[in-house]
Every structure is written in C-alpha cells, then in structure tokens.
Amino acid sequence: METRELRYFVAVAEELHFGRAALRLGMAQPPLSRAISLLERRLGVTLLERTSRAVALTEAGAVLLREARAALEAVEAAERRTRRAGQPRPGIVLAVKAGASSELLAKLLAAYEAEPGAVPVEVLLSGIGEVERLLRDGRADVALLHRPFNSVTGLDFEDLVTESQVLILPAGHPLTGRDHVRHDEPIDLPPPRMMRSDGSYPDGPGPQVRDHAQLFQLIALGRTYHLAPDSARAQLREDVTAVPVIGAPEITTVIAWPPHSRSKAVADLVRTACRS
Amino acid sequence: METRELRYFVAVAEELHFGRAALRLGMAQPPLSRAISLLERRLGVTLLERTSRAVALTEAGAVLLREARAALEAVEAAERRTRRAGQPRPGIVLAVKAGASSELLAKLLAAYEAEPGAVPVEVLLSGIGEVERLLRDGRADVALLHRPFNSVTGLDFEDLVTESQVLILPAGHPLTGRDHVRHDEPIDLPPPRMMRSDGSYPDGPGPQVRDHAQLFQLIALGRTYHLAPDSARAQLREDVTAVPVIGAPEITTVIAWPPHSRSKAVADLVRTACRS
DNA sequence: CAGATTAATACCTCAGCGGTATCAATGGGC
C-alpha cells in the first residue's frame, strides 16, 4: 500500500463523500473513486458501503481508518525528523503544555545546556491536548506532560515530579476563603470546555476554551474554574486564586518521547531530567 | 513520501550497496540510484555519503532508517489488520511467548469465550523476543508477555500476575538440593545465548538457543540454565528441576496491545484478563 | 597502468495516474 492510497482513503472515510474528499485532495472525483475501488480489490476487502446517495464505513473500513491515520503520522514523523536531522546544526524540539511548570522547564534547560555535547533545544509551547500528537507526527522529539491528564499511550516516559492539585478560582470566590477543598465538593461554576485537537469542543455547560490565556481570563471573569498542579501557583495572575484540593489524584509531570526515536540528544535530555 | 521510496531507502541503507539493494528489490540499479537522489532532493537532505566505491549513512540517513522502518511497520500493520477485519468471521490474534504460563492462557481463553460477543481467538505461539514485533506489524492484535524481560516500549499494557523467579537446572545439579538460591549467586553453567529477532546471537560463552524446546533440551543435557517465572514449574520435563530464586526482580505477566488499535474484541479480551 | 567494481548519466518505453465527459441509480419535491 502506498501512502497516497492511504491519504485518499482517509479523506473519503472522513468526509463519507467522494466529491468532497476529492475537493479536499485537490483532484477530480472519478480517479478517486477508481483508486479506492482498486485499493479494495487489492486488499480483497470492502471498505465502504456505498449507495448512489450515501457512503458508510464497513467494519474493515473503520479498522483501516484508524490504522491508516497512525501509519500516515509515522510517515510524516519520518519526514519531519529526517529534515530536522539534516539541518546544519540539528537540535531537538521539546514540546511543553502551555501553563506547565516554568521553573521545572527552566531548571531542566539550564541543566541540559551545561551537559557536554548538548544540542540546541527548541521549546514548543503547545495547546491543550496537542502534545501527544506533536510527538507522534514528528514535530517534537520529546515532551513534558502531565499524567493522568495527558495520555502517554504509545509513548515512553519517565516520571519527574509529583504534585498535588490546586483549584483555581476567581479572586473573591466564596471558596477562596477556605484553606482547602475536597475533590468531590460541588463547585458553583461550570467546568471549562477545552478545545480538542480536532478543533471541536465537548458538549455541556461552561465556556469554550482555546488556550490557557483565555482560560485564566474566563476564570478572572468568574465564568469557570480550573484544576492545575500545585506549581502553577507561582505563575498565577492577580485576579485569580488557588485553593489546595485534597483527595484528588496527584499530578505527575513526566518527560515522554516516541518509543523508537532514542537519539543521543533525546537520551541526554531525558537523563538530565531524571537526575534533577 | 511514498512507502515505495521508504522501502527503497531502507534496502539501500541496510545493504549499503545500490546494486545489492536493487537486486533485493527486484529492480535495476539505475532507477534505484535515481529514486534515492530524488528523495534526497525532495527532503533537502543528504542521506548517504557515497564514493564510487562505498556507501555510508549520514546522521540524517540513520534517522530516516529508524523512522522509515517504524513507518513501514505501521503501513504493514494497517494492511494486515484491514485484511483480517474483512474476513467473514474476523477473530483476533493473541501472541504468546512459547513457554509462558499455559494455565493462565487456558483460563483466559475459557473466560473470554464465555463472554457475550466473543470472537474467535487465534493463538500464535511466537519465538523468543518476537512478540513485540508481531504486535507492531499487525500479525497479532494482543499479546501476553513478561516484564521486565520483554520491552513494552510503545505498547499499552495491563499487569496480570506477578510471580517470583525460579532457576531451572539439570536434574541432579548440585544446587537442586537447596531450597532456594540467591539471585547473585554464581552458577557453574554458562547462560544460554538466545537468538535475537534478526537471527543473530549475542557473543559470549554458552550454547546458542533458538526456542524453548531446544533450551530445555540443553538444560537437561547439563549445558546451561534458565530463569523463568514460578508458574513454569507446572510444565517442566522430568529431567530438569526448578529452584526458587530470592532477591531477583519479580516477573510480571502483562497483556499488551498496540496503542491505537482498541477494537471491541481486544478491549473485551483485556477486560476479561484483568478481571481474572 | 590495466582491469574490476560501483554509482551516476542518458535515453527510451510504457504503465498507470489523473482529467473530462458521460452514465446509472437513487431520493426528494411538486
């Protein structure tokens, strides 16, 4: 199977419409139809159930959609990482969830840069829930993220620090008088609805949130709240307040990397991180 | 990048010889040379350092070799899993290290088959160190393996049972009189040299071993020893003996699966395994 | 220095990929 075929199939499977998929791929509909049916013939499997009015995925088609996405990400990753490695002075890209502990990051970078053989580290501040994708598709080589919030599925990782959680509330909120809240206490604010990596938002009450700046703005305006690791207190704005939460699962900051890409630079950075 | 280009590059990078690589790919040498240099031009990166006598990988070439192998495995996995899913009665393939606990396996299979909606499970007994590869390239959907012996790098897994280790020795060996040995005690036999997945063997003393049957044969002959989980005692031959080891790391049998492929059947099997 | 080895270049052929025109099937509106 060629990546071209996979790209075609993913487009059709996502659009469930040959015309729109062809448009998205910048080609005409007939060759796309032909390519898909050729793919089906070669695999010996029906991927799409089509009537002349509608297209639906078969069971096998759903499997291929999942697998093809993963495979295409791996190919993209190969391309990106090779391009980076070919640069005159290749560095590594460290993805960090915007809003993660900046002291930890600063300490890590300082410690690594003091290492012999350190290469330039480009820090990529990434949006909510985007870090895993960056690692998988090769835009980043290594990342700091938070368990259990971020999924480390398919990644290698080492624990760095474990912290308790704090509840971040508007200044002057009734709960800010308390010295702690229990994790199961009801809060009279709706939870934020964080943007997913595909740009959609979960359903429910509460404001839609695209990034951390917006989140804190909304907290300050009294529209929502947020749970964060304890270290976030150091970088809070004046108009929001943190209250420790007891009974909530602890948050572990981990350093993660894609399983097979253990370049020396990544290995060094990981080792440095684990020592400090 | 197309998978064809990746296959070409991997062949050249492994052979470090355009002629042999072309032979392996079933094509002539000139179009292969051209394809590789076109790939380099498109990536804007030199992948191979060639003189008219020899070919060597550049730094970037080494990166692409690693990444391309992973990407090609993902594409192969997509193809295999889709083919399987398109079968009239698609089942799942469970890879088990030959020599792993057969009681656990039997119990798991029995429990799963009693589940509503269970699909046929094909058990694939696989060689030493081969299980991870089977999962990654789509020949298996889920596997039983042993931490920390098998690496679960890039896989999702759940712990099943944890056991202590036993030392497996020829019947009549002096240590078999003892009721335990310490993990750091010297043994007057050489360790077995297990075949690696690429067919090579580690250096050192001790016999080369291809599979478990051969291993136990060699133990019975007094040529080597073996460390195994406690449950292995149930399936020992008459002519070998197990002695508990104390102080050694425990062996955990885990059920593992590739991170993104959570089909319902795999999820059911995993849930069943964790409950029992 | 001659010959062997090996990658690159020149040139040719044709498979197959994509485009346009059209058909066939289906569902909705009146």
Place this chain on the structure above:
DNA sequence: GCCCATTGATACCGCTGAGGTATTAATCTG
C-alpha cells in the same frame, strides 16, 4: 407519479514519471 438534483461508477484520453538498457566516470587493486 414524474422530473430533476445529487452522487458514485464507467469510458476514454493524455501525459507524467517509474523502470529498463547502454554507457560513462570514478576509484580501488594487483
């Protein structure tokens, strides 16, 4: 119930580009 819009499939054509053969250029060896 009939017509038309919608949508995927088919037919056919043109051209890009992948692969083959012949040859050259460069380098190592005896």
